[in-house]
Amino acid sequence: MKFAYSGFTLSGSPASGVIDAEDRAAAEAQLRAQQIFVSSLDSSGKTAAPSTTSRSKHVKSSAVKQTSRFMRQLALLATAGTPLVDALAATERQSQDDDFRGVLHDIRVDVEQGSTLADAMEKHPHKFDPIARSLVRAGESGAKLPDMLMHLATILERQSQLNATLRGSMIYPAFLITICSTVLIGMVTTVLPRFAEMFANLSAPLPLSTRMLMGLSDLLREYWYAWIIGVIAVVGGAIWHLRTPAGVRSMHAIVLRLPGFGPLIRSFITARVARVLGILLHNKVALTDALAVALDTAGNVYVRERMGPIISSVEQGDGLSKPLRATEMFDPSFCELVQTGEDSGRLGDVLTHAADFMDQENETAARSLSKLLEPVIMIGMGLLVGGIAISIFLPMFDLTATAGR
Numbered sequence: 001m002k003f004a005y006s007g008f009t010l011s012g013s014p015a016s017g018v019i020d021a022e023d024r025a026a027a028e029a030q031l032r033a034q035q036i037f038v039s040s041l042d043s044s045g046k047t048a049a050p051s052t053t054s055r056s057k058h059v060k061s062s063a064v065k066q067t068s069r070f071m072r073q074l075a076l077l078a079t080a081g082t083p084l085v086d087a088l089a090a091t092e093r094q095s096q097d098d099d100f101r102g103v104l105h106d107i108r109v110d111v112e113q114g115s116t117l118a119d120a121m122e123k124h125p126h127k128f129d130p131i132a133r134s135l136v137r138a139g140e141s142g143a144k145l146p147d148m149l150m151h152l153a154t155i156l157e158r159q160s161q162l163n164a165t166l167r168g169s170m171i172y173p174a175f176l177i178t179i180c181s182t183v184l185i186g187m188v189t190t191v192l193p194r195f196a197e198m199f200a201n202l203s204a205p206l207p208l209s210t211r212m213l214m215g216l217s218d219l220l221r222e223y224w225y226a227w228i229i230g231v232i233a234v235v236g237g238a239i240w241h242l243r244t245p246a247g248v249r250s251m252h253a254i255v256l257r258l259p260g261f262g263p264l265i266r267s268f269i270t271a272r273v274a275r276v277l278g279i280l281l282h283n284k285v286a287l288t289d290a291l292a293v294a295l296d297t298a299g300n301v302y303v304r305e306r307m308g309p310i311i312s313s314v315e316q317g318d319g320l321s322k323p324l325r326a327t328e329m330f331d332p333s334f335c336e337l338v339q340t341g342e343d344s345g346r347l348g349d350v351l352t353h354a355a356d357f358m359d360q361e362n363e364t365a366a367r368s369l370s371k372l373l374e375p376v377i378m379i380g381m382g383l384l385v386g387g388i389a390i391s392i393f394l395p396m397f398d399l400t401a402t403a404g405r
Contacts, residue, residue: 003027005036024119064163066100067127068156075149084145085112103127116140131276132156134293138285151279158275158359162268165363169370173377180381185220187388192217195392209391245301252302260372264365265300270330271358272297273307278351287314303329320347 004018005027021027070091077087088108095101103124110120118137121128128136132152139148196214199206206214220227241247256262276297280290291311298304306327313323321339324330334354341350 005031064156064160066097067132068153068160070095070100070104071132071149071153071156075146075153078146078149084117100127117145129296131293131296134296135276135279138280138283138289138293144283148279148283155272155275155279159272162359162363162366165366169366173370173373176374176377176381180377180385184381184384184388187385188213188217189220192388192392193221199395207391207394209387210395213388213391249301249305252300256300256302260369264362264369266303266329267331267358267362267365269298269300269303270334271355271362272299274334274351274358275355278348278353278355281348282352283348287320291320 001022002018002020003024005016019027019030021030073091073094074087077090078084082090085108088104088111092101092104092108095104106123107117107120110123111117116137118133118140121133121136135148135152135155136145139145192213196217199210199214242251256266258265273294277290277294280293281287285293288311291307291314295304295307295311298307306329310320310323310327313326314320319339319342321335321342324338325332325335337350337354338347341347344350
C-alpha cells in the first residue's frame with residue numbers, strides 16, 4: 001500500500017514523497033527510522049507539497065475561535081461519555097456557520113466509516129493545522145482524547161487572545177503613523193510650493209535645509225508617477241520575495257532582531273513550544289515525538305531550523321536543556337527551568353506552568369510596548385514637522401534680520 005507523506009527532517013527542512021507500507025502505523029515507523037517527522041500522511045498516493053513556511057499558518061486567524069469552540073464542545077461531550085460519532089453530530093447541529101458545518105459533516109461521515117478523528121481532520125487543513133491534528137492523534141493513541149481536546153481548545157483560545165491583543169495594541173500607533181505621514185506629504189507637496197514663489201523673489205541665498213526641501217517638493221510634484229511606480233515595484237518585489245523560502249527565512253530572522261519586538265516575539269515562540277511540549281509529555285508521548293510536533297508550533301522558519309538538531313541531540317542522550325542552550329534561541333532562565341524539570345522528572349508539568357507564566361508576561365509586555373510606541377511616534381513626527389517648519393521660516397527670519405539692519 002502506498003502512502004504519500006509530507007513532513008520535515010531533523011534540520012527542519014521540508015521533506016515529501018511516497019512510501020510503501022502495510023498500513024499507516026508501519027509507514028510512520030519507516031519514516032521515523034529515516035529521521036523524517038510526518039505532518040501529513042495520505043493513503044491516496046498523491047504527494048502533497050511540503051510547506052516551507054510555518055505550517056500552522058494554513059489556518060486563518062478568523063477560524064481559530066471557531067475551531068477552539070468546536071474542540072471545547074467535543075471535549076465536554078467526550079468527557080461526559082458521549083460516543084465520538086454522536087458528539088460530532090451534536091457539534092454539527094450546533095454550528096451556525098454553513099461552511100464549518102459542512103466540514104463537521106465530512107469529519108463525522110469519515111469517522112463513521114472507521115477513520116480516526118485525526119485522519120478525518122487531515123482532509124481539511126484550512127480548518128485544522130498539523131499541530132491540532134498531531135495533538136488529536138496523540139490523544140487517540142493514548143486513549144486521552146477528551147483531555148487532549150481540552151488542551152487544544154485552551155491553546156487555540158490563548159492564541160486568539162494574544163493575536164487580538166497584538167492587533168489592538170498596534171491599531172493606534174498605525175493610525176498615528178498614517179495621519180502624521182499624510183500631514184508631512186501634504187506640507188511638502190502643497191505648502192512648500194506656495195513659499196517657493198516668495199523665496200524666488202529673495203535676493204539672499206536660501207539655507208541648505210530649505211533648498212533640500214524645495215528639491216524634494218519639486219521631485220514629488222513633477223515626477224509623481226515615477227514615485228507611484230517605484231512604490232508599487234518595491235512593494236510588489238517585497239511581496240514576491242516573501243513568498244520564496246529564502247525571503248521567508250530572512251524576514252523571520254530579521255523580525256527576531258528588531259529592537260523591542262524581537263525579544264517579545266521570541267518569548268511568544270518559547271511559550272507556544274513549551275505549552276505543546278508540556279501537554280504532550282504530560283500525556284506520556286515520547287520526548288522525540290513531542291519535539292517533532294513542537295517544531296511546528298514555532299511559527300518561525302529560522303527558529304525551527306535552529307531547533308532541528310535538538311531531536312538528534314536528545315536521541316543521543318544529551319537531555320533537553322543542553323541542546324536548548326546550544327541553539328541560543330531561548331532565554332537562559334527557560335533553559336534552567338527545563339533542567340529543573342528534567343532533574344525532578346516532572347518536565348511536562350514544569351513546561352506547562354512556564355507557558356502559563358510566559359503568556360501572562362507576554363500579554364503585559366505587548367501592551368507596554370504599544371504604550372511606549374505612542375510617545376516615540378509622536379516625538380519623531382513632531383521633530384519632522386518642526387524641522388520642516390523651521391526650514392520654511394529660516395529664510396523669512398534672514399530677510400527680517402537683513403531689513404532690520
